[in-house]
Amino acid sequence: MIFPVGHGAGPRASDQYVVRVGGTAEQLSEAEFGVWVCAHQSADLDEVLAVCADADIEDAGQHLDELLRRGLVVQVDDVTAFAQQYRLLPLFIGLGNRPDDPQQFAIGLPGLEPLAVVPATTYELWQWGWVAPSLWAHCEVLGTIGERPQLDVVLDGVSALLSDFVAVLDPVS
Structure with a gap:
């Protein structure tokens, strides 16, 4: 199970987007932002990747890995720990x-x-x-x-x- 984190604050430049997480503003590329938006559509990882494929987002898996690393998408392995942290x-x-x-x-x-x-x-x-x-x-x-x-x-x-x-x-x- 995965969930997107933060509030999309829109484009900063033609190819940069902002997602606010807490008091910080994270900058995402257009492709990363597209994957972040796709992550809203389902909590199922495979379904998210399918939505990204339908949206013609190249290298969606790599972008998703980067979003996971940066904390803009969270993978839920322990639901109790997740619920305590968000x-x-x-x-x-x-x-x-x-x-x-x-x-x-x-x-x-x-x-x-x-x-x-x-x-x-x-x-x-x-x-x-x-x-x-x-x-x-x-x-x-x-x-x-x-x-x-x-x-x-x-x-x-x-x-x-x-x-x-x-x-x-x-x-x-």
């Missing part, structure tokens, strides 16, 4: 539950089509996950309010929010 930061605005399906919640900008429509557990993670100092702490909070802290459900929510670009992962400082 937190989720929301982007955009919560638009509330959908009138046609009250169990689904929208995220985006008022007056526009939602960027994401997610179930209540994922919306709660998006809405309140930033308050907890880590994803692990978010799970612990869920346990104190009577919900079973299911790390796999939280990670599925992280994946969904990242794929819609409505949240970012940030390392715990």
